[in-house]
Amino acid sequence: MRCNSAKVMAVGTLFLLGATPAFAETAVSRVDTGDTAWVLLSAALVMLMTPGLAIFYGGMVRRKNILGTMLQSFIALGVVSIQWALIGYSLSFGPDLHGIIGDLSWAGLRGVGLEPNADYAPTIPHQAFMAFQMMFAVITPAVISGAFAERFKFGAYLLFVIFWTTLVYDPLCHWVWAKGGWLHGMGVLDFAGGIVVEINSGMSALAAAWFIGSRRGYPHEPMLPHNLPLTLLGGGLLWFGWFGFNAGSAVASGGLATAAFVATHLATAAAVMGWLLVEWKHRGKPTLLGAVSGAVAGLVAITPACGFVGPVAAITIGLVAGAVCYGAVVAKFRMGYDDTLDAFGVHGIGGMIGMVGTGLFAAVAINAAGADGFFNGGAALLGKQVLGIAVGAAWAFGGTYVILKVLDKAVGIRVTREEETQGLDLAQHGENAYTM
Amino acid sequence: MRCNSAKVMAVGTLFLLGATPAFAETAVSRVDTGDTAWVLLSAALVMLMTPGLAIFYGGMVRRKNILGTMLQSFIALGVVSIQWALIGYSLSFGPDLHGIIGDLSWAGLRGVGLEPNADYAPTIPHQAFMAFQMMFAVITPAVISGAFAERFKFGAYLLFVIFWTTLVYDPLCHWVWAKGGWLHGMGVLDFAGGIVVEINSGMSALAAAWFIGSRRGYPHEPMLPHNLPLTLLGGGLLWFGWFGFNAGSAVASGGLATAAFVATHLATAAAVMGWLLVEWKHRGKPTLLGAVSGAVAGLVAITPACGFVGPVAAITIGLVAGAVCYGAVVAKFRMGYDDTLDAFGVHGIGGMIGMVGTGLFAAVAINAAGADGFFNGGAALLGKQVLGIAVGAAWAFGGTYVILKVLDKAVGIRVTREEETQGLDLAQHGENAYTM
Amino acid sequence: MRCNSAKVMAVGTLFLLGATPAFAETAVSRVDTGDTAWVLLSAALVMLMTPGLAIFYGGMVRRKNILGTMLQSFIALGVVSIQWALIGYSLSFGPDLHGIIGDLSWAGLRGVGLEPNADYAPTIPHQAFMAFQMMFAVITPAVISGAFAERFKFGAYLLFVIFWTTLVYDPLCHWVWAKGGWLHGMGVLDFAGGIVVEINSGMSALAAAWFIGSRRGYPHEPMLPHNLPLTLLGGGLLWFGWFGFNAGSAVASGGLATAAFVATHLATAAAVMGWLLVEWKHRGKPTLLGAVSGAVAGLVAITPACGFVGPVAAITIGLVAGAVCYGAVVAKFRMGYDDTLDAFGVHGIGGMIGMVGTGLFAAVAINAAGADGFFNGGAALLGKQVLGIAVGAAWAFGGTYVILKVLDKAVGIRVTREEETQGLDLAQHGENAYTM
Amino acid sequence: MKKIEAIIKPFKLTEVKDRLIEIGVQGMTVTEVKGFGRQKGHTELYRGTEYNIDFLPKIKLEIVVIEEQVEKVIEAISGIAHTGQIGDGKIFVSSIDETIRVRTKERGKDAV
Amino acid sequence: MKKIEAIIKPFKLTEVKDRLIEIGVQGMTVTEVKGFGRQKGHTELYRGTEYNIDFLPKIKLEIVVIEEQVEKVIEAISGIAHTGQIGDGKIFVSSIDETIRVRTKERGKDAV
Amino acid sequence: MKKIEAIIKPFKLTEVKDRLIEIGVQGMTVTEVKGFGRQKGHTELYRGTEYNIDFLPKIKLEIVVIEEQVEKVIEAISGIAHTGQIGDGKIFVSSIDETIRVRTKERGKDAV
């Protein structure tokens, strides 16, 4: 499917002319410039999503908490990247131990070099694959921070990110994506992170919102987004970066990346319309925040599916995600937990919709490495997808709960009443966002 | 010019060794990883232009209308993308009917797969070309919305976008770019959308501004941009994304894309200086909004020309565009129509300058698929370009006028006096942009 | 290392079959689609850094000066791009005169075409290399403007940029990067601009801050950043764009670009943590502005090193850069010059750290075209790096001082007292950033 | 001397100001305020939830004038700011003991 | 008629407003102000340097009422805005000579 | 007790505040306002068109003091805010009937 074919031919020619098979094999795993450009730029796009998320989230909190909220996203770029280089990549993708976890032989990126690793991406440098995956590990805890925005202590947050990434993210990532991971081995399909990123962050968000409790004054006091143009900007950057996230997950340029790209865009467009129209019907007015939220819901939902489904299925998944996530967000108020920025309602629910959608619409015709879903005669896949949801959800919820419990005993996770009233920006960071 | 050459050689070798011609032919249309990476990333860049435009426009309206204005851009990502997948791509690029329109055989993207389509882009998946073109269809109506910002009903706008895209954009796109399109067949040159996007949106903007009438209080009440840093940001994102728009229109990586990239950047730089210096001379002060507006004028003007002209010609076109668009924008006040954000003055006029510039400076030496312009001995081309302008301008103006007339009768296109006074954000969307 | 290998093989095959050597040679220098996509997109990323810098800087000044500050960055896109096409590229990279400067044979881009130039980048069109380098020339003077923000006359600034680019940047760029440049010939290593961009701008900033004098009221009057969310956004765009800046400097896709990409990201992450932790320890609170400033310090420091050092060295360089640049910025107040936005403290100091880090950690194992640093047994390199720092620093400081002296005599570089009090936005540009 | 404080709808400001200048007012001070009165607030929607906003944006005009001008100013403002709907605003009049012009240190009526 | 100006902590606004409505106040005007008083300001940190911010965000409430209501309003505000810490705020009472309702041109007590 | 309202140029605020503290003022309230006076506004340029902006940014200081301090405060402000150019500002003095400190419920002079 990729340019490789050309090389295979060239090599084939050499072969006919008497080149040794050994040489031919080396040649096959040579780095392809187009694939490498594609994956590196995709990694850059996914990196941009974390500042994008900071801006998206920052616009939605109250003025007094914008910097604290943005920093909780931004700092993940610092702390998780280092964790990933030191141990995270090795735990996630390193040589498998019983399907459960990677061993530490790649710790500090030992042995992770510039030659391709045939198991993960045969046409790009191994480090390019590592860097691409690093950006996923960075943004996932940042997504969770939306759930407990406006009340989490910054120091405790840093500890939370380190523990969570190591104890929750890395194992789940191994199960789903690593060579030898047990869910991977069972045939659960997750193209770009429906379980690993979305359900994982969404369910962790739910556990965290529930554990930390509501913001003071919630829900009777209005807590309005303070700067919606920022939120639109953040949403735009997320959409842009998500092309790298989803289509980049083909880890090569070509047909599969194209299919994922198209599915991503169409599902997102459909989810914008889905959310907007349901909200319009329900509340009488279509809103900007609704349109942008719908976009994010669509991006989330198509994430596991994008490399396995066609354009029409993508539109269907998007429409459903937009409408259902709207419902989930509205229902929050009746459920009594305070998920500040709807990390569960959008990422948790959206991720589940996408996993089920994959089970329904996946087609071997789109991706030979996938499987046929329910509507293509593969009922078994649907069961596997549901298993994947259940495992991911339980793991994330339980792991997050335990980590927060321990951290709360050890250092306390919530700011004081006075700090919360004053706002995180001044109380935790001594800064004021705007001096107009 | 592209990596194909390597493959052609490889295939040639096989041929010498006795491979069948059929196989060789298949090989020639194989997907190239570099070209595909280039076009997919270009599509992502063009996608980013629509949020970029939302931000660019949003900064220029009054505070009470920013969300409404931004949403009119953003929602195009939702509604036009779906229209494109369902019928738009097929109408625009599907099998030709008498040079006028594509038939519906590609509706719902039937048959638009991951193999290249030799007519449009022989080295990338057909869907990649489709996705790239989709982003053009999205942004074009969003540009128009600048003309009637601060007074158009949101519901009516959605209907307008659907009708306009289907009845005005898709046919014009077919004429200029599709295999079999009549203007294309005549040799009118439009590399990246001088007619299809710029003149089309600019003349539609003029029709719309004129039809809907001025904002209340215009022009005696000052209506100042409320957030110029946002406008600079939006302008920066547009410039960035426009590299995808223009250089991506080579639909392959390599020399032609490079030529378009360089022409785009230099023309834009020159237009920044052109606008700034003329304004400085004329008004005594150089402004930020002037510099950013100049950039957009330059990007617009080089759009049709960028794949046909050299660097010096690009600088010339940019300088002229910056200076003349400044004049056009200033003249607006004497013309009596209220094109809120100068969609006509910048896109309409800029697009015409670029089409004429192509007719003057195009060179077969730059692009063998083009033609020689006036200064390279090809006076005929200039005539064709003027024809292209005339057809595009008349079609866009007339089509938009008719659609608005019908919509106004059917549902009314303008908000009430009270809504206009209160602002679109609250009146149409129940939201407030800033809660400081 | 690059896809070329595949082509070389194909060509080799042809050769065996009797193709002429001449033909084979031509084939070797053919444009590679993956490499070209990579470099063009890198150029686009670097272009985005200039608006990114405008936003980063704009958020840190006082409200009354944001537009003036932003325009000083943005206008560099206009004026330097044109200078580069007319003479700058030829002076910098044109045929060498005695190791000192390029001659003018490439002025107006004469002879800079779409065929590769084997000296600089054998697999991409020459114009692609030129465009990539153009973006570096654009952003460098924009960085300097941070030092004298809030008090420099706009007209004088334009003149400054033209003279500085021509007289300071172009020669230094030639010395370090051009074929035949004397520092280049001596083996000074600067992968992506530690001398050419960072030390150059940072030392020029110091000279300028010192020459123009402090802002009125500095340091006793608080001059607070007026919009920190903008600064975070700008920092995020800079990080994103810097992947193009650093990894793009491999001027080809593949292993070297990947190594530079990974080093860039890890150093930046480490610098975020370095700055944040030191500040937290020192002042009791971790700040958003600290985290973002740390990121920029890390990006600066890894710039010369990124194509020569491995991941662990990159983390080390980043940690040091974050901590030391924090110290440099704090020390400023005791030094008595008013470098408004710390262009010297971050870019000057950061660049030096990176140059020394290259001398310590460079490894031929990473880049065969480099050299071994001190810790890999190459003490000589360290000496060369220090020489590079000294030459760059002295040249930039001296050149800037002379240019400012002359300009100040000729036209005056500082706004009047009244204009400074009123703010640059109204006084110099007749605009007001926010009309809320 | 009297101080006239008028709370008006924001979009009336330009018109009111022009009229005041016409009748000879030489200075005034404007503040953006939020008003609570009989005019009902509006609801805002965020992700499907309604919030009730009961403070509405208003403009407060403060004008210090000599006694003789008071009635003229009241009439001017209440004439133009009037739309007949609730929320039109209020005017409050109070006494000022002394006025000083900083530039000249003049006091009393001359300083107004 | 009297004007009551109260400077309170911002987070008390909703509660104070609700209480005032309860006791029959029909109108009020709110301004975001900055206050300097005995309450010490805070420091802000930028790139390692400390800045002292001595003006703190406060809310100014202006309520015009008839004489009889003055004490009730004072009690309501000072009851709720009270936390016992410095920075709780101040209330100032002054006289209003005349009130005009723009909508109806009513004057005096009826207009309050 | 008297209320002193001063409209001054924004960049004078820090200096005025420092001086007022020196002479013993213990509290004040600051509002960002827009002023219209003899000082001419400026023009702003947008895409080549000039707009005339006649309201200029000003700072309003409100200080309630006991009678004895009034003259000292007026002198302090008018001394420092003075630049000799139009737009320097105005000071208005009016009477306050009562002052209440919310924290302690003290009233009268002690509460100022």
Ligand SMILES: Nc1ncnc2c1ncn2[C@@H]1O[C@H](COP(=O)(O)OP(=O)(O)O)[C@@H](O)[C@H]1O
């Ligand atoms: N008693 C009052 N004290 C202070 N401000 C008031 C008072 N009554 C009204 N206002 C101000 O006047 C504005 C208009 O009052 P509103 O009651 O809506 O008008 P109307 O009395 O014409 O219905 C309010 O938003 C508020 O700012």
Ligand SMILES: Nc1ncnc2c1ncn2[C@@H]1O[C@H](COP(=O)(O)OP(=O)(O)O)[C@@H](O)[C@H]1O
């Ligand atoms: N004399 C005064 N004049 C004007 N405003 C005052 C005065 N005293 C206090 N204020 C306002 O009241 C607010 C609270 O005052 P503060 O002195 O902190 O309270 P307390 O007296 O209870 O300690 C101040 O921030 C300021 O806005």
Ligand SMILES: Nc1ncnc2c1ncn2[C@@H]1O[C@H](COP(=O)(O)OP(=O)(O)O)[C@@H](O)[C@H]1O
């Ligand atoms: N009569 C007035 N009523 C209310 N505010 C006034 C009045 N006169 C002046 N001001 C305020 O004082 C500011 C300075 O007034 P200005 O006329 O420019 O000063 P000067 O009289 O010294 O020339 C004005 O911008 C306005 O805010």
